[in-house]
Amino acid sequence: MKLINTLDAVGHVLCHDITRIVKDVEKGVAFHKGHVVKEEDIPVLLSIGKEHLYVWEKDSNLLHEDEAAEILYDVCKNENMTRSETKEGKIELFAGCDGLFVVDVDRLEAINSMDNMMIATRHTNYPVKKGDKLAGTRIIPLVIEKEKMDEVKEVAGPEPLLKLLPYPKRKAGIVTTGSEVFYGRIKDTFTPVVVNKLSQYNIEAVEHVTVNDEMDNIVKAIKELKEKGVDLIVCTGGMSVDPDDRTPGAIKASGAGIISYGAPVLPGAMFLMGYFEDGTPIMGLPGCVMYAKATIFDLVLPRVAAGLKIEKKDLVKLGHGGLCLGCKVCTFPECGFGKGV
Structure with missing residues (x-):
């Protein structure tokens, strides 16, 4: 890439898009990367403030911003995502289906x-809908060293940086559980x-058993559901530390x-x-799930539905961002609840 006077640019190939902005009228690409400058283009280029132009000089050690952007996209994508066109070194990724968006934050x-x-994403472990924007990638300069992009591929490794x-x-x-419910x-x-x-989250409740507060009856109900081959069991009621709350036991x-009884949420x-x-x-769901609009259940359920194994450390991390503010108008999940840095 070299910088030349626009008056001398006829016949040269532009190495980046050139944008024209007219307030309240137009913002768009006036000349695309790869355009061969013609005599009639010169007045237009000058009118949008381009007295000098960067034209392409092929160098095996450098990549154009769009070529490099494709590399960032490649290390991010998985098969459940769609993408935008490449424009000015930028590519955006979108959800191709409903699902759980997962980011390898360290990488x-x-x-x-x-x-x-740069790569900007939504928070990890975020439930998204088909068509939602997931991430945006951008190469900052017009050209970048090929060696640097090779380093990106090495750091990223073979697994996608992002998953849906x-x-x-x-x-x-x-x-x-609960005698008050069982006896009507x-x-x-x-x-x-x-x-x-x-x-x-595509989970159908196919079995429902109501029992009183007797330990043996709760155990029997859980075992019966397990024997029927359900993929997930949820217990409600009797989850506090009161002597007559026997569901955890x-x-x-x-x-x-038991992975954890208790969560910092x-x-x-x-x-x-x-x-x-x-x-x-x-x-085992605490009573707040019945009346609060967003709880620990809303943070964990999408992960379970997507097939992720919940570990103690996953629950521990929820403490940072795990305080719901109880807003009068609940906007979850479009809020900070459950989204630690």
């Missing part, structure tokens, strides 16, 4: 630590909330391994996450 930060390039995990069809079983003293208003939230007695501190030996997840 993202490593690439963004390099000069003259679709929600496969799953079946859930729900155990509602109050209406069950918890289960409809859970069923609705499950359905948002029943979940453990049913044979599930409000609302949702009394949440329980566990797994059976075959990998079937089981969750």
